[in-house]
Amino acid sequence: MNDVTDDSISVKIHESYLQKIGKVSLGEINSWNNSMNYMYKVLNTPTIPDDVGVAIEYKVPTTSRRIDFMLTGLDEKDQYSVVIVELKQWSTINKVESLDGLVETVINKRLGKHAHPSYQAYTYARLISDYNESVQNESISLYPCAYLHNYIREEDDPLTDVIYENWISEAPVFTKGDALKLRSFISTYIKKSDRKRSLYLIDHGKIKPSKSLQDSLLKMLEGNEEFLMIDEQKVAYEVALLMAKKAQTTDRKQVLIIEGGPGTGKSVLAINLLVRLTAQDMVCQYVTKNSAPREVYTKRLQQGYKKTVINNLFKSSGIYYGALPNEIDVLIVDEAHRLNEKSGLFKNKGENQVMEIIRAAKCSIFFIDEYQKISMQDVGSKEEIKRFSQLYNAEIVEIELESQFRCNGSDGYLAWLDDVLELRETANADGFDLQYDFKIFDDPNELRDEILEKNQVNNKARMLAGYCWDWKKDGKSNPEIHDIYIEEYQFSASWNLNNTQTWAIDPESVEQVGCIHTSQGLEFDYVGVIIGEDLRYIDGKIVTDPFKRAKTDKSLSGFKSLYKKDKDEALRIADQIIKNTYRTLLTRGMQGCYIYCVDPYLKEYFTKRLSRQKSIIYPVPKEKLYAVAEGRVSYHVNSKRDANNN
Template sequence: MIVYDGLKTDFLSSCENDSIAIEIEENILSKLGRHTPKAEFRSWENSLNYMYKVLNDDAIPSDAGVAIEFNIPQTSKRVDFMVSGYGADSDPEMVIIELKQWETLNEVAGTDALVDTFTGGANRRVVHPSYQAWSYAQLIRDYNASVQDRRVNLSPCACLHNYIRHENDPIDAEQYEEYIKEAPAYTKGQLPELRNFIKKSIKKGDNKEILYLVDHGKIRPSKSLQNTIGSMLKGNREFVMIDEQKVAYEEILRLSLKSQKDFKKRTIIVQGGPGTGKTVIAVNLLAELTQRDQMVQYVSKNSAPRQVYLKKLKGQMKKSSVDNMFKGSGTYTEAGNNVAHTLLVDEAHRLNEKSGMFHNLGENQIKEIIHAAFCSVFFIDESQRVTMDDIGSVAEIEHWAKEEGSEIHYLELQSQFRCNGSDGYLAWLDDVLDIRETANYDLEGVDYDIRICDSPNEMRELVIERNKVSNRARVLAGYCWEWIKAGQNDTNCHDIKIGDFEMSWNLGNGEPFAVSDTSINEVGCIHTSQGLEFDYVGVIVGDDIRYENGQVITDFTKRARTDQSLKGIKKLYKESPEVAQARADEIIKNTYRTLMTRGMKGCYIYCTDAGMKKYLVSRLEHIKNEARNNRQN
């Protein structure tokens, strides 16, 4: 949907009459039903008056189309400014311009597309404007049938009209070169260059014909996108399905294709514990449904699994349209009904009610996801809810599915392929952490390398040794140590200190923690490891869980202040101590259960609480004694 469209002459006239921002504001209210914040209104006035100067050139056809705030279907993303027309050979052309009011930015070392800048009232880490412009153009190419069929050429660029560029400017850092080449970034004083960029594409006017084509284009994945993700998955051993994973995959595929044909809304709830292959199924469905002409996306609340699985698919490739297929769960706050064919929601237990940095956007992520898709698939493990904001549950999904008039289907994954395929280890862990009573008091017959270490250094050395094989071992910890903001990108800034043991939390820049070659030097937390797997993990159990007076207890006061998982627990405790304690108990125990099930082959544990260590040792000693007695008998 386009908020404002007109000819170049209409746009220039509105700017001269100082009415362009008012017209956009009125259109947003009538078309989207929302009021415009003053800051956004001012940004239109500033940026669009600049674009008035850019377009005020007789060489740019007076009947060229101008569109402002084009909402890309199936997303909440909006293209700031578009100019349409025909090229020298009468080929349809569209210039996409991402407008920024930024005055400064800093490069983020170790990344290929992120920058730090002041926006939205604070310094934030966001994507480079050239990457943003390129990704929007690529999204339109990949899913707009009119662009594909009419072969509309899209030329993206960025315009930072307040930004003064210097020699060796961070905006031009080497890591951004590939995106600047695809979408040039024009800064203050480069108005003639931006004007020439437009004139190079737009030679003849189109009376908004191309704008109409793009705005009314049907949704269909391009053949190039289908081939790209298909080739990425082919032969990738990370995503091979076995046994009941394949069964679940085929059933979800059947139901999704049925929705594609009969246009009925379906919600599929897939329950499965750690290592049952939920993500493997989701990624395979992402590829297959895309090749079946569906608009389909992989969704997760946490960015860590999205980054890691995207990296595993792309390999060494930096730039790919597949990037647009991996979305955060807050993407759908303003999405229309059934704008996507299928949404595959991984780690659905981590979904939140509200979205956005300040948790003030939307109504309910589960509702919005079901509303946005014909078929929504929720992969869920309720025992992995680890923050106060996590609302993902089977009951919550059922509630909103019924509200949206959706059929509900259930699948369950039982065989797990983590922890050496041992369901016994998971049951033992539940019993040990007092999450639920199970028959697995010990680990008899379980082929899994679990050890309780006497020191954190011993644990670290075991992990380092295991990591030498294939970079698939990591140190993890409960969030009981402050994450020092000033040192978040410095591995020598040691947040975690236990006697002579010192390590840094995972760094805030560079590659994802799970795949980076240097992550063995840092400690991962729940937020960077949940939804992922390693061969071996070392887990530091902090003072937030202890063994006292013959029982496992939790203590939320020992969690770090920088951890947002238990935000609001102190207020809740004052209002209702029992409710707060029960909620904190669930979150803390689920956190350690999740951390201790990240290793496929082994888990090495160090406890800061002597009582907890003694308790875990006794549980393991019981195993050895039972095994010895069995041999003697």
């Protein structure tokens, strides 16, 4: 308080911040000056002792997040008590009804979605209680709240709307004019000084998952058939557990590279490892670049539990540039082929996400499929992982998974598709197992009708499309405006507009169309894929056209500048990205894939390739004939083709 009085508070915070964290913007320095003056008003009372503990910009362990303001002391029963205050400079917000715990506000002159301050404060408290052994053993109570000292509350205010009631009940929100109310909140829990003891305990506490978190996760996984493992998954699972355990008892980092195409169950394996390693007292996080898989698996896993119980286990790949070496026991990186070099909104933070993950973790597990690189910024590769692993003298193990689930277990379909898209020549040029339901539609409306019908079974059918149509901003406010329009068939549809986080499982989203960014890393029973003008068939060859991509698509960011310097290299990279994109979209369906091609010649090409496959004779395997002859099994024909040929 004396430092606020003589205007030195921001200078002192800045000096310590530079030493412990790094550079800081002028805007943040100004926010310290502003916020600390308001906290002075709150604390200027004899009811709160002068020598309570204070922490400013406290870094939350295992994350890149910082708590704005913490006060520590003893309550009326002489128990350790900590008040967490999330400080905000915001003066206006809009509520967001479709996304839990989010609001819309302007930060740095940009309107965007951000966590509600109460949600943010509560999750910080939850994170500390779930991962700090001292907090668990010493019975340190945490009381989060939020203080928006520039915000003037109005009647029917969006900040305190009923949709945020759950979070406000966990972390009360105070606004301009509420200094006395916040003072009362603090003085309720902090009656006397603890001589900074609880701050010391928190800062020096061993970082490990709490027993309650472990038990919650195990209960979530029990009986959840979506996360059952079989065959090679189990082998990779046991190897990963062994390497993670070894990393905790030796000084040498462990790096496991698990390679597998669509349908190899990489994500199922990753979730099982996340739960099991957490249950073994390891700090473990599931990492992806795309938010869609994180949000979907969080929702599927929670099954009635509060989202915050597991929310802190799922992280973006762009947060580890500030992590300390070996700060985290295990990082499980799904879709590692999507990792970038730089992080941050403006791609100006960190050096290389692959390196930062290996540096931050004692054990790193990378799930990778290099045929699913779909952006010019994707740098994740086995070679890159090995290079940085060797830099840190890590022990490297590689495992390859084979297809089991996707496309009815048909490796033949995957190989056929690679051949059809001219990604690589395969032995399946002429066909695949007909158990997989692959259809070509003349009319996109018929494709949509088929997907709507399939979705009625269990909400696992969705439409997808190549990113050849702009994502129109005004489509959010006007449902009559559609993004995708095919004039010949009077077909219109919109990209998944309002619920991008869990579009893949929200029942009402079946009418919307997903793009590569909201479907990669997820799977459905059936997908209907609209192939745009960026993939065509000309003069007997599959041809890609990057200039037909929507201008709102960031996958080809940097293409035009590279095109000016090296036309051939730019086209080569774009060709690979476009083909990989459609390979990914066309392998999202486990039981079937339906397609509509904007280019009529591409449709003819797919039709010819499919007719070649249908003309193949598949004889009954000898071992099955012997079994039938001996009366051990009966053989049932699957189609007229089988009946005629056998």
